[in-house]
Amino acid sequence: YRQTLQMRKSFVGKSCRLHFEVSPLKIVRASRQYLYDDTGQEYLDCINNASHVGHCHPHVVSVGQEQMSKLTCSYGFLNDQTAMYAKHLISTLPESLCVCFFVSSGSEGNDLALRLAASYTKKHDVICLDEAYHGNLGNLVEISPITYKRLGLKHQLKEWVHVAPTPKTFRGKFGADEPNSGQLYANEVLKLIQKAKQNGREIGAFISESIISAGGIVVPPENYFTHVYRYIRENGGVCIADEVQSGLGRCGENYWGFQVHNVVPDIVTIGKPIGNGYPLSAVVTTKDIADSLSIFSSTFGGNPLACAIGRAVLEVIENEKLLSSAKNVGKCLKDGFNEIRPKHPMIGDVRGVGMMVGIELVMDRENQKPATETAEILAYRMKEKKIIVGIEGPDKNVIVLLPPLCFTIDNARFVVQTFSEVLASIESEA
Numbered sequence: 001y002r003q004t005l006q007m008r009k010s011f012v013g014k015s016c017r018l019h020f021e022v023s024p025l026k027i028v029r030a031s032r033q034y035l036y037d038d039t040g041q042e043y044l045d046c047i048n049n050a051s052h053v054g055h056c057h058p059h060v061v062s063v064g065q066e067q068m069s070k071l072t073c074s075y076g077f078l079n080d081q082t083a084m085y086a087k088h089l090i091s092t093l094p095e096s097l098c099v100c101f102f103v104s105s106g107s108e109g110n111d112l113a114l115r116l117a118a119s120y121t122k123k124h125d126v127i128c129l130d131e132a133y134h135g136n137l138g139n140l141v142e143i144s145p146i147t148y149k150r151l152g153l154k155h156q157l158k159e160w161v162h163v164a165p166t167p168k169t170f171r172g173k174f175g176a177d178e179p180n181s182g183q184l185y186a187n188e189v190l191k192l193i194q195k196a197k198q199n200g201r202e203i204g205a206f207i208s209e210s211i212i213s214a215g216g217i218v219v220p221p222e223n224y225f226t227h228v229y230r231y232i233r234e235n236g237g238v239c240i241a242d243e244v245q246s247g248l249g250r251c252g253e254n255y256w257g258f259q260v261h262n263v264v265p266d267i268v269t270i271g272k273p274i275g276n277g278y279p280l281s282a283v284v285t286t287k288d289i290a291d292s293l294s295i296f297s298s299t300f301g302g303n304p305l306a307c308a309i310g311r312a313v314l315e316v317i318e319n320e321k322l323l324s325s326a327k328n329v330g331k332c333l334k335d336g337f338n339e340i341r342p343k344h345p346m347i348g349d350v351r352g353v354g355m356m357v358g359i360e361l362v363m364d365r366e367n368q369k370p371a372t373e374t375a376e377i378l379a380y381r382m383k384e385k386k387i388i389v390g391i392e393g394p395d396k397n398v399i400v401l402l403p404p405l406c407f408t409i410d411n412a413r414f415v416v417q418t419f420s421e422v423l424a425s426i427e428s429e430a
C-alpha cells in the first residue's frame with residue numbers, strides 16, 4: 001500500500017485527486033456492487049456509475065475476452081460489432097435520433113456534440129447551466145462552471161458561453177413552493193437568448209444533463225425542458241442532452257434521463273455506463289445534424305472490442321431486467337431517506353430519480369447553510385462502515401448515490417440505515 005501511494009504521489013499529477021485523500025483505498029478487485037481492498041475488505045460501491053451492470057459482470061467479461069482475442073481495432077475497415085452495436089443502441093432511443101458516432105470518453109462525446117451543433121446551425125454560441133460539468137477538454141471546461149466555481153478559481157467567461165441558472169428548487173433562485181418554477185427558470189434561458197441577440201450573437205446550442213449530477217443531483221422542475229427546448233429551437237438552436245451520467249437506465253424504468261422530462265433532444269451524448277468500465281462513448285443525433293459534419297474520425301471510437309462490450313452491456317440490461325430493478329431499488333433508496341429525514345435536522349433535501357439520489361446536508365433546515373464539513377466527515381465514516389458514497393454540489397454538501405444497477409433492495413436498506421446511524425452520531429457531537 002505504502003509503495004503504491006508513494007509512486008502515485010511521485011509520478012501522477014497532484015491535480016488528479018483520489019477519493020478519500022487522507023486515507024485513500026487501494027482497490028485490487030471488484031465484483032458486481034462490491035469493491036475489495038488490498039486487505040480483502042469488502043466495500044459496497046455506491047458511486048461507481050461507470051461499472052453500470054456491476055463490476056466485472058461475467059457476461060461482459062467473457063464477451064470482451066473473446067473479442068480481445070479476435071479483433072480489437074478495425075479503424076477504417078468494416079466490422080460486424082460496430083454496425084450491430086450502433087443499431088442496437090439506436091433502438092433504445094426515440095425514432096428521430098437515428099445516427100450514431102462513436103468516441104472513447106464523455107468529454108470527446110460532448111466536444112463532438114458542440115461541433116455537430118455548430119456545423120448544423122452555423123452558430124457557435126452555447127448556453128449551459130451555472131452548476132454544470134460536461135468534461136475536461138479545453139472548450140468543455142468553459143461550459144462546466146462548477147469546476148471553477150467549486151475550486152474558487154477566478155475565471156473569465158468566454159464570449160461564446162452564456163450561463164443560465166441551474167433550475168434547482170432547493171436553495172435556488174425559485175423555490176419548491178413556487179408552482180411555476182419550471183417556466184420561471186426557462187424564462188432565464190429566454191432572457192439569455194434575447195440578450196445575446198442584442199449583442200449581435202446567436203445561440204447555436206443549449207446543453208444540459210437531464211439530472212444535473214455534479215451540481216448535486218438537481219432534478220429540473222416540471223416543464224423546464226419543454227419550455228427551454230421550444231425557446232432554443234424557435235431561435236434556430238439545437239438541444240443537447242448530456243446523458244453521460246443520467247443515461248442507460250440510471251433514472252430507472254426508461255433508458256434515458258430526458259424521458260423523465262418528456263422531451264426529445266436533437267443530440268444525445270452517452271458515456272460512462274455504456275462500456276461498463278471500458279472506454280466507450282457515443283453521440284446520437286438526427287440524420288440532418290449528422291450529415292452536416294463533412295468528416296469525422298477517431299482511432300479508437302467504435303472499435304470492435306468496445307462495441308462488443310457495449311452490446312454485452314445492453315444484453316445484460318435486457319436479460320436481467322435492470323431498468324425496472326433500477327426503478328424499484330431507486331424508489332426504495334429515496335423513500336428510505338425521506339423516512340429518516342424528520343429524525344435528522346441536517347438533512348435539508350432528498351432528491352433524485354431512479355438510481356441517482358442526492359441528500360443535501362445543511363447546518364439546520366431554517367437557515368439552510370450548507371454543511372460541507374459534515375458531508376466530508378459522513379463520507380469518511382460511511383467508508384469505515386464499508387460503504388462508499390460520493391459528495392457533489394457547488395458547496396460539496398450533497399451526498400450522492402449512483403450505484404451499479406445490480407444494487408439490491410437489501411443494499412439500499414443497509415445504506416439508509418447506516419447513513420442514519422452515522423449522521424445521528426455526527427449530529428449528537430455537534
Ligand code: PMP
Pocket residue numbers: 105106107108110133134135136209213242244245271272
Ligand atoms: N458529462 C458528464 C455529465 C459527466 O459527469 C462527465 C464525467 N464525470 C463527463 C461529461 C465527461 O466524461 P469523461 O470523464 O468520460 O470524459
